Amino acid sequence: MDHFSQGNINYPPQPRSDAFSDPTTQTLNPIVVGSSVLAIKYKDGVMLAADTLASFGSLARFRDCERLYRVGDFTVLGASGDISDFQYTTHLLDTLVVEEYYTNDGHVLKPPNIYEYLSRLTYGKRNKFDPLLNSYVIGGFDGGEGFLGYVGHLGTSYQSSTIATGIGAHIAQPILRKVVEGRENTITEEEAIQVLEDCEKILYCRDGRSLNYYQRAKITAQGVEISGPHKVEGDWQYGVKFGKYGNFK
Amino acid sequence: MNPVALYNHDAPISAAQQHQFDPYEMNGGSSLVIKGADYCLIASDTRQSDGYKINSRYVPKAFKLTETAVLATSGFSADGLALFKKLSQNLEWYKHAHDKVMSTPAIAQMLSNTLYYKRFFPYYTFCLLGGIDEQGRGVSYSYDPLGSYGAEPYKSVGHKNQQGVQRTDMSLDTAISIAKDAFTSASERDI
Numbered sequence: 378m379d380h381f382s383q384g385n386i387n388y389p390p391q392p393r394s395d396a397f398s399d400p401t402t403q404t405l406n407p408i409v410v411g412s413s414v415l416a417i418k419y420k421d422g423v424m425l426a427a428d429t430l431a432s433f434g435s436l437a438r439f440r441d442c443e444r445l446y447r448v449g450d451f452t453v454l455g456a457s458g459d460i461s462d463f464q465y466t467t468h469l470l471d472t473l474v475v476e477e478y479y480t481n482d483g484h485v486l487k488p489p490n491i492y493e494y495l496s497r498l499t500y501g502k503r504n505k506f507d508p509l510l511n512s513y514v515i516g517g518f519d520g521g522e523g524f525l526g527y528v529g530h531l532g533t534s535y536q537s538s539t540i541a542t543g544i545g546a547h548i549a550q551p552i553l554r555k556v557v558e559g560r561e562n563t564i565t566e567e568e569a570i571q572v573l574e575d576c577e578k579i580l581y582c583r584d585g586r587s588l589n590y591y592q593r594a595k596i597t598a599q600g601v602e603i604s605g606p607h608k609v610e611g612d613w614q615y616g617v618k619f620g621k622y623g624n625f626k
Numbered sequence: 627m628n629p630v631a632l633y634n635h636d637a638p639i640s641a642a643q644q645h646q647f648d649p650y651e652m653n654g655g656s657s658l659v660i661k662g663a664d665y666c667l668i669a670s671d672t673r674q675s676d677g678y679k680i681n682s683r684y685v686p687k688a689f690k691l692t693e694t695a696v697l698a699t700s701g702f703s704a705d706g707l708a709l710f711k712k713l714s715q716n717l718e719w720y721k722h723a724h725d726k727v728m729s730t731p732a733i734a735q736m737l738s739n740t741l742y743y744k745r746f747f748p749y750y751t752f753c754l755l756g757g758i759d760e761q762g763r764g765v766s767y768s769y770d771p772l773g774s775y776g777a778e779p780y781k782s783v784g785h786k787n788q789q790g791v792q793r794t795d796m797s798l799d800t801a802i803s804i805a806k807d808a809f810t811s812a813s814e815r816d817i
Contacts, residue, residue, distance in 0.1 A: 532704035
């Protein structure tokens with residue numbers, strides 16, 4: 378007679394985690410997701426843009442979701458992909474920033490530290506088969522110049538003067554590269570705003586999971602400034618309108 | 627509820643939907659190593675790509691391990707970086723334990739062990755290790771992702787064609803110019 382099972386058909390407990398059992402995982406299916414994040418380096422630092430839509434499948438579920446997040450004094454984290462995983466990540470980073478603050482040794486988390494932390498975090502989670510299903514863009518200002526890095530859900534990371542995630546990597550990245558590459562130290566704030574706005578507009582027209590409201594973050598020697606939501610006007614005329622960048626004729 | 631309904635075999639059976647998480651990605655890249663009598667040349671391109679996308683044109687994947695050893699990787703970039711960090715840490719520990727820097731042939735064996743340690747969840751990296759041994763001779767090794775390795779006088783991984791090559795002894799200058807030609811022609815063919 379089994380006196381301890383208490384109706385639990387799994388009694389006695391079976392070993393769950395031998396080498397041949399499935400690993401424990403949480404989210405392998407993204408549910409509420411954000412679309413592209415765009416970012417460029419320019420004269421004064423780094424600028425990021427992301428629309429404010431969090432989609433639930435093809436439903437435009439949350440239209441006021443902020444996907445640009447300030448971390449410390451000189452970093453902005455942008456994320457596409459699963460929003461709940463993004464919120465978990467911002468929670469971890471907040472904890473980290475608070476710990477650094479009360480340690481009170483004069484050290485603060487700088488963009489490269491956050492970039493490294495996120496790449497180790499995502500790589501560690503992929504090793505556990507429990508990935509964070511986000512693409513992160515880390516924009517910041519450090520050592521007198523802009524910092525721009527990418528971290529993917531497998532732990533892949535790189536730095537570049539233009540970064541676009543999601544469908545923006547296909548649609549916006551070529552435009553951003555054409556405008557920015559080789560001119561990182563000459564592009565003005567107005568020019569940076571213009572190209573990001575143009576890309577958001579094109580994405581709003583081409584990306585079925587996008588929205589005509591976006592936030593913009595500017596990280597310069599003066600610190601972080603997140604603005605918006607800004608509205609872009611959809612232009613549903615014939616596509617020659619986009620010929621400005623020579624991509625569509 | 628009628629228990630028979632639970633076993634209604636006439637009902638259409640749909641296969642359980644499963645999402646298979648793929649923990650790997652191919653970030654490409656090509657590397658080469660040419661060893662000479664008293665030198666070893668290791669080169670890697672710096673492109674990181676993902677399918678048809680180019681992530682960045684400057685992400686180095688050749689790493690300096692010691693003053694006399696360089697590791698060149700290609701394959702999954704995150705694994706390459708993790709492997710490099712692991713080797714660097716082991717080299718640091720070795721230095722503190724033995725008060726000397728690990729020799730390049732010893733690093734070659736350690737790299738093999740490090741790769742094989744992850745035999746059942748491998749580092750998806752194609753490694754080349756090159757350097758100078760304790761006698762001042764050039765040495766070079768190539769690896770598969772599981773850790774099989776061998777010493778080879780010249781080797782390329784990635785998108786370089788190595789068919790029909792012949793071994794010739796050459797000077798470092800000749801080797802450098804051949805390496806540059808190899809990268810030029812590889813980059814013309816690899817999109």
